[in-house]
Amino acid sequence: MKTNKLASVAEEAEAPPVGANARRSAATRARLVAAAIEILQRDGYAATTTVRVAQEAGVSRGAMLHQFPTRADLIIAVADHIVRTQDRARRRELRGVARGEARFTAITGVVWNTMQQPESMALLEIMLGSRSDPELSARFPAVMRDLERQLAAGPVEVGDDIGIGDHELIEAMTRLHLAAMRGLMIDRLFTNDDAKTQKAFELLVWYKSLIVDRMLGR
Template sequence: MAKAPKPKVPRGPNAERRAATREKIMQAAVRCLADFGYAATSTPLVARLAKVSRGSLLHQFPTKVDLIIGVAEYASAARGAKVREHLTPYPEGPDRFLHGVDAVWASLREPAAIALMEVTIAARSDPELAERYPQFAGDLEASLHRARIRMAENLGVPERLEEIEAVAHLTRVALNGLAMDSVFIGRTSPDEPKVIALLKDLRQRLVDELKNGGPKSVGKIDHKPR
């Protein structure tokens, strides 16, 4: 994995230095989770990778769980930024909706996505993390819901939000599964191109139906290949 660029620590006010230190810690924590996994990630290791004192790290993240929740929020934001970057060339509306599959898949191939998967899986067995994780997950779902509302509005069909949400959720969980295959099983699924093509086809069919003013069809979309 390519090393993250080393950010320069500002010589300005304390707030700037604190923000720069936090950024170094977050980059190191993402790298640690992605390269070594949740069990091997510790505050001393992250501090060493970030080239900051353990005291500086503990000042911002007093416990490992504080650090992990912080990196989950950071990694989630990084994934969202990657999706938006991928979609920048496409205008709001059908084009952006159709290319959403590629954007989500691109974001899942980043170290931040791997780090977030590690945190999600660990929340099942780590009692302290399990207690804190639902708040993060709820905030993330609320953010995704707001994005899907905007998606439905940009498609000109706010009344079809339920269907848009179903398609977006299917995209997310299907591609998460493919990413899990490549990260945790260590192989690229031979079905990867077919799954991505099917998800794109599903969105194209929905866009075509919306253009034609077709009836609401949640759960009734024809999945036969064209």
């Protein structure tokens, strides 16, 4: 039985590839993924064509097709990369925060921080764009389920720590807050006023503190 690469990789940092060929492959793939993210967040899903990605990455079309036989393969790789990278970033950032209520509160800010990255806009573009492609709409939801599991696990665990045992409520809260942040990303595309976006986010944080007070009977 072969080892399940995807399942194990989520926990620890990416293992650096060994061997010259493996390094070359990894470098090429990384450049393509980075270029795709850049174009996705800047120009959107429809503008993210294979030709433009290869150009932006400085990679020949042949090399690209060798690494990612189809466009769907590239998009899935991009999505998967974003999900895994951001999960690591969130864990790293949260590691410095003491367990208990401080961590429960901090989670919102940590997720918000990752939302500021261009990767988040790229992922959002894929979320909506993938619907137009039968192959992607078949493969992409699995990536989203991974993401949802990652995002739900933390709050539920920390909620238990501080005495909020209602998992359904915590899950709804996580869902709502994530939705609000995604919505604010979209909103920002048209308002172009970071102060307003920031104020809306701070309101969300205030909401959360009110609810925690209420849940803990204060």
